[in-house]
Amino acid sequence: MLMLGLHYRWESLGVVLLHVALVAVGVAGLGIAGLGIDFLRSAVDPSSPPPRWPLGIAPPADWPPWRVVILIAIGVVALALLNAGLRYAAAVSSAHFSQRVLVRLRSDVYDKLQRLSFRFFDASESSSLINRAAGDVQAVRTFVDGVLVRVLIVGLTLLIYLIYMLRVHVLLTLACLAASPLLWIGSVWFSRVVQPAYRQAAELVDRAISTLVENVQGAHVVKGFSREPEEIAKFQIANDRIRRQRESIFWQVSVFQPIMGGLTQVNMLVLIGYGGYLVIQGQIPLGAGMFVMANLLHEFANQVGNITNIANTIQTSLIGAQRVFEVIDTPEEITSPENAVALPRAKGELRFENVAFGYVMDRPVLEDVSFVIQPGECIGIAGETGSGKSTLLALISRFYDPTHGAIYLDGHKLTQLDLGDLRRNIGIVFQESFLFSNTVAANIAFGHPDATPSQIEQAARLAAAEPFICELPDQYDTLIGEHGSNLSGGQRQRLAIARAWLLDPPILVLDDATAAVDPETEHEIQQAVDSARERRTTILVSNRVSTLRRADRILVLQRGRIVESGSHDELMRTRGYYHRLAELQFGDLLESSAQ
Structure with a gap:
């Protein structure tokens, strides 16, 4: 003072x-x-x-x-x-x-x-x-x-x-x-x-x-x-x-x-x-x-x-x-290093090597996690509640740093990269899409405030958000209530996808984006995701098989460890957690197809 x-x-x-x-x-x-x-x-x-x-x-x-x-x-x-x-x-x-x-x-x-x-x-x-x-x-x-x-x-x-x-x-x-x-x-x-x-x-x-x-x-x-x-x-x-x-x-x-x-x-x-x-x-x-x-x-x-x-x-x-x-005076735990590596546009290759993490030191959430995502690949992540799915995504954006092991993007440790560059290369759609008390256009352009109206409208079309936006009183200039309270859950999610897509990130991360929406809205969001994932690395966290089966490869987490890995068809043949998940959601259909 x-x-x-x-x-x-x-x-x-x-x-x-x-x-x-x-x-x-x-x-x-x-x-x-x-x-x-x-x-x-x-x-x-x-x-x-x-x-x-x-x-x-x-x-x-x-x-x-x-x-x-x-x-x-x-x-x-x-x-x-x-x-x-x-x-x-x-x-x-x-x-x-x-x-x-x-x-x-x-x-x-x-x-x-x-x-x-x-x-x-x-x-x-x-x-x-x-x-x-x-x-x-x-x-x-x-x-x-x-x-x-x-x-x-x-x-x-x-x-x-x-x-x-x-x-x-x-x-x-x-x-x-x-x-x-x-x-x-x-x-x-x-x-x-x-x-x-x-x-x-x-x-x-x-x-x-x-x-x-x-x-x-x-x-x-x-x-x-x-x-x-x-x-x-x-x-x-x-x-x-x-x-x-x-x-x-x-x-x-x-x-x-x-x-x-x-x-x-x-x-x-x-x-x-x-x-x-x-x-x-x-x-x-x-x-x-x-x-x-x-x-x-x-x-x-x-x-x-x-x-x-x-x-x-x-x-x-x-x-x-x-x-x-x-x-x-609180120390800044997550910062850019001195002489940080600049990464204006990433290719999208992600590599986890023996990663472990816990919010509390003696209670690990992730243990010995290793896998590679190739540029342009779509990866699905499934697992029980508390298995570490959202935590894994938080580590990719360096919201936290691993307590053991390392994560690489295009061959560079995340801790070596400029923090701003890293996060600008990643478009995130959270499970609960937070919207600000501002216009529809301002929310879509939150990460890209210099975006032109045509760019904002293009992002909304790709996210299947334009139809409901055009029905709003002032369309893109409509003021959204606190946290988007005057919009439905599916509408908020589509605006969040548009917000992430507008950045044109090489890596797109969606954390259970369809968890709380009806089947019709889920279908619309999945179509939006399919449009957004073209030519980019995509990570889908979900327990909905209808979403996961669209991925090139699916990882199953259990108690912080990867216990299954493969395509939809491969995991259905292993008859593990993913197969049980499919049975719970499509039991009758699976039996019919089996007969």
Whole structure:
């Protein structure tokens, strides 16, 4: 966070200088007002000490009192106007500075999230990441603006006050500020005491947001099972926990602040007693001395109150900052190597050599997987749920790196290739096709934003998506709802195929793209896939024999190992897992054909 403050050092310096100028003008205004009091006292009672004019510059002796009073009044008004101008400039510069910090930090978090591996997202709740990029980023901005800059302002403000007070009377100043060390010690102690409470509050907010996000995303499930009352009660419990935690913090702050305020009043008692004695003895002036010091002690107390608030802000912002920088400082697990091999257009040969992988170190998902896919070949991958099919695809795109063995593309280890080049050579259609809240055209062109309308339409035709797109209200300019909620599952899948095809990738990967669609839609998607797989390496993950039989070769995974390999006809003759799968789906037809 200190580095973030240093990055904007000139902006922060400008904010500090404006606030210091504001304080200096305020003190000068008090000094002139005090001078006016001393002059009026002298004019009414000639036996009282004459005013001490600043820098020894006094008005001509032959001026009548009313002229001097007008001159002092003009000075007070001029300084008041200057004070107002500086206050406006300080407010604007502070707002500009804090917003620049906020935008920069939010961009840094978003940028880092784009570069972190799937393993990081597997271990993190989406609601927590959203809260860190939104609420916790505000806390870091508060630290830079409300702590680092504010500490400088408060410190320089107290220094200006101290210099003026010491000029009035050294011993009186030291006596009035005798209780100040207790205020500093108390602030540091309180800051450490409340830190655990602020951390717990942040964690409770994360849980509440997680509950909210789950219920928004799973609204159809909640309503389908008529669980609204229970979910409302669950969220209310989370809300009440936050309220009780906040009330606990508020109670601690409410006890601490009056104690600090009471200590500051000791300073005023000393001023009235000792300062009053010095005024009577004629050692300090009533206006420029006693009056100004009373005001400065009041401001001094306010600044000490600011220190208390800063101590409170430190804990709020430090907890948020820790959570934000946990993201920013997370090592990037999947990156391009130095001197990476460029691969503008791959041929499409993939080779797995003794590949093993596990999301948890002692629980392998893939073990000793070896096979080769020739350029232009279509490979089907089948297997039970949890056998490692989707994991194998994730390794091809380097969403993860193998824990053992290596994967090669056109003879190059994937870890030697530029990551961007690798992924641009692979078009992926996930099992759950995620669509963005944008137009149909923008979703198809997501991976190729410079695509022309004709290219987008061509991709939609090849993906068999054009017929339903033409029936939409604004066709390609139709806005898609969140996650494509206003489209059917088959329509979303066809848009995803068009999105992958538009890249014209040499490798096409489809992860169970027909798992959740009806037979008619499945047939349309299969036709789209047949069009898209021409002249490219294609990998089909599915447990539908109607999809797998179109492949040149089929691999069967079982408990992370390849247990069968061959064409549809070859695997049907081996009577293994693939044959059983076909029997389950086409049992009657198989019996009829056998007879």
